[in-house]
Amino acid sequence: MVVDDDLDWASECSFTLRAIGCTPFVARSSTEALYLARQHQITIAIVDYQMPEEDGISLIERLVQQAEEDDRQLSLIMATGYASLDLAVAAMRVSVTDFLQKPIAPDQLREAIQRIYGLRQSRKTRKDLVDRLSLLSGDLQRLASLITPEQEGRARSPGRASEVTPELVRKQIKIEARRRDLAGGSLFGDSAWCMLLDLLLAKMEGQMLSVSSACIGSGAPMSTAMRLVRRFVETGLVHKVPDENDRRRDFLVLDDEMYALMLEYLADTALG
Structure with missing residues (x-):
């Protein structure tokens, strides 16, 4: 209709x-x-x-x-x-x-x-989660590989992930912002990854990011950013939390498992 x-x-x-x-x-x-x-x-x-x-x-x-x-x-x-x-x-x-x-x-x-x-x-299965991640961006596709059955059998190294600091995440955010600015921001930006990096930093610092702040930080048009938020929430990668002081506003919080996966990913790629 x-x-x-x-x-x-x-x-x-x-x-x-x-x-x-x-x-x-x-x-x-x-x-x-x-x-x-x-x-x-x-x-x-x-x-x-x-x-x-x-x-x-x-x-x-x-x-x-x-x-x-x-x-x-x-x-x-x-x-x-x-x-x-x-x-x-x-x-x-x-x-x-x-x-x-x-x-x-x-x-x-x-x-x-x-x-x-x-x-x-859509079926809420682990395979469906990996498929959705793969559709979001090239960077998310590499993240998705961390939760495939082949990777689940490997031992994780929490010590290595613990080396990822807020300063390193801020550096990654700046790198993404510079990449997004190339060619006027229309060709090389990765809105999904930028939004996840902002949510990762917020969680590392014990903060919650509002929906509006997450959308602005992604660098994407509003309608695109809102679709990303919805996809993240639907797949369980991000949780939406109402603001107790202002019911008109919601916060976004990165899921604990996704938080750990992102730390591992950054430890492998950013730390070498």
Whole structure:
């Protein structure tokens, strides 16, 4: 279901959805969206933030509540022409699967739908974790090799990992920042690895990194960074912790096993 009062864009979106085998319904108001969602047992909804009756976040909350009442699985994509980091975080809080900034190319929408189907079909196994890591980046692929069955049988060397210091991690972060700046930052940046390095440093220093800080530190566009956060949380590499003093904010904490793996990896590569 496409929820947008802009009929032209809704029509373009529907065309793309039909091309990938979906049967789209178009709602031009919140009232119509709630009716169509229940009437047709909608399982995927693309919701525009700027709606005439209420904003997209509020509507998504109502759609989620309705789906829970109907015992129906519902995945949500938020679309907006006025993207901001605060809006992306708010969307993530209401279980939005993806966050797309208008104008949205057909390939972007197609990939977002494919990600939803991929999440539904994914199995939470060790092999799946390795596969997800491999998709994130070349550096993460090398990390993934640390948790394959062949590597599990090898003795680990905690003493070597203990040589990795916060200063060394800061140096790695600076190296990544310089690499990202090459060619204007569009070719050589590795957002996933930069975000993990920031989370590693925070954990080493007994701190927690906010979602917004992690996104900014990754150097990626907001929508890309938010997808990385979601992937990390879904795979268990990173845990999301609510801020007890400000319920509007979440912190990110690196998983203990991932923390140990990153220390080993840096000990092998950065220390030689």
